[in-house]
Structure formats: structure tokens, C-alpha cells
């Protein structure tokens with residue numbers, strides 16, 4: 622997990638869909654030392670920004686650079702709100718991801734077992750992935766991503782469709798992965814989760830980055846009126862960006 626790929630820099634990222642601006646001239650640099658959480662109301666542009674950073678969406682203008690290069694490094698992965706799992710056993714799902722990433726056959730099983738162990742799913746290694754509970758499926762998605770030993774892991778609302786106890790398990794697993802040297806960058810609507818895990822906050826409002834701060838500063842003393850309203854629960858439920 623060489624640090625040669627950091628910092629991760631967003632340079633004037635703008636994303637437009639059919640004339641609608643989802644992300645509007647967003648710039649920041651992440652050095653990977655603390656978990657970064659992207660916050661904002663529904664439609665603020667969080668998921669789109671995360672996908673641009675990961676390389677799933679090309680920005681309309683601007684660029685993402687890794688240690689100054691626009692080449693997308695392989696040591697970064699993404700976990701989605703609802704994991705897409707293959708119709709195979711839990712361990713076979715992890716082994717498949719390792720195979721796709723060029724890990725030798727002999728090593729795959731060892732790394733997959735270690736990854737399942739890490740997320741507390743070793744006992745379910747041979748169970749069909751698709752019959753696992755929602756929380757177990759999300760932890761399997763985390764194991765699959767962590768097995769690749771990414772330097773940066775993007776997570777889009779990783780606990781959104783889970784009950785409180787499954788959320789707590791996923792949160793614990795993410796923190797453990799973060800302590801293992803993987804930089805976490807994620808979105809969430811769960812402010813308690815953000816407070817517990819975040820080192821810094823990137824707050825988006827209508828596609829614009831209106832505030833970036835250390836998490837404690839952001840939650841105790843937000844500078845922007847938009848962030849203050851968001852934390853007070855006073856922003857309208859959906860805040861779309863202007864056309």
C-alpha cells in the first residue's frame with residue numbers, strides 16, 4: 622500500500638447532466654490521514670462526486686489527480702449502498718475480486734479467508750452470498766474491497782439500508798479497515814456515524830463545496846449558514862442544484 626498515489630486531488634470538478642449541474646466547480650485535496658466524510662442534503666451531489674473520485678463518472682470539466690497524475694491507480698476501491706454480489710458463496714465472491722485483480726490462485730483463498738475473518742464472516746464463508754442478511758452482505762462487500770488492500774476506499778451510504786445493529790457492525794468493520802492503513806472517503810446521512818468516524822468533513826450544498834473542516838470544528842461550530850441549517854435539520858428535504 623504505497624503512499625505514492627496520494628494526495629488525491631479534485632481540481633475544479635464540474636458534472637452536468639442534460640444542462641443540470643450536479644457538481645459545481647469543486648476543488649480539494651485529501652492526504653488520506655483521516656477518514657473524510659462528504660455530507661449534504663439529498664441531491665447535493667455527494668454520490669456523483671464520489672463516483673468521479675473513484676473514476677466511474679468522467680467529469681464534464683476538471684480533473685482528478687493521484688499524486689499529481691491523472692492515471693487512476695488500482696489500489697482504490699468502492700463500496701455501494703446495495704452491494705452487487707455474485708450467485709456464489711461468500712468466499713467465492715471475494716476470490717473472484719482477487720482473481721480479477723490478478724492475484725494468483727494459491728494466494729486467493731488465503732487472502733479471501735483473512736478478509737472474511739476481518740469482517741467477522743469467516744463462519745459464513747461457504748454460504749450463498751445472496752441469502753446473507755443485508756448487514757452480512759454489506760460486510761461481505763467490505764471484505765471483498767478490503768481483500769484488495771486498497772490505499773483508498775470510497776463508500777457511498779454504506780449503512781443506509783441497514784437496521785441499527787447491522788449499521789453498528791458495518792461501522793465497526795469500516796473503522797477497523799481504516800485503522801489498517803486504508804483511507805476512508807464516504808457519504809452518509811447518519812450524522813452520529815459521521816461524528817464517530819470522520820476526521821474531516823466536506824459539506825456540499827447544491828453541488829458546491831461550501832465548507833471543509835475538521836469534523837469536531839464542523840459539528841461544533843459550522844461556518845456556513847447552509848451547514849448550520851443542515852445540522853439543525855432545517856434544510857429542505859431535497860435541495861437540488863440550480864440548472
Ligand SMILES: Nc1ncnc2c1ncn2[C@@H]1O[C@H](COP(=O)(O)OP(=O)(O)OP(=O)(O)O)[C@@H](O)[C@H]1O
Nearest residue numbers: 638643661662663664665666667668669670861862
Ligand atoms: N446519471 C444521472 N443523470 C442525470 N442526473 C443525475 C444522474 N446522477 C445524478 N443525477 C442528479 O445529480 C444530482 C446529484 O445527485 P447525487 O446522487 O450525487 O445526490 P446525493 O447528494 O448523493 O443525494 P442523496 O443523498 O439523495 O443520495 C441530483 O439532482 C440527481 O438527480
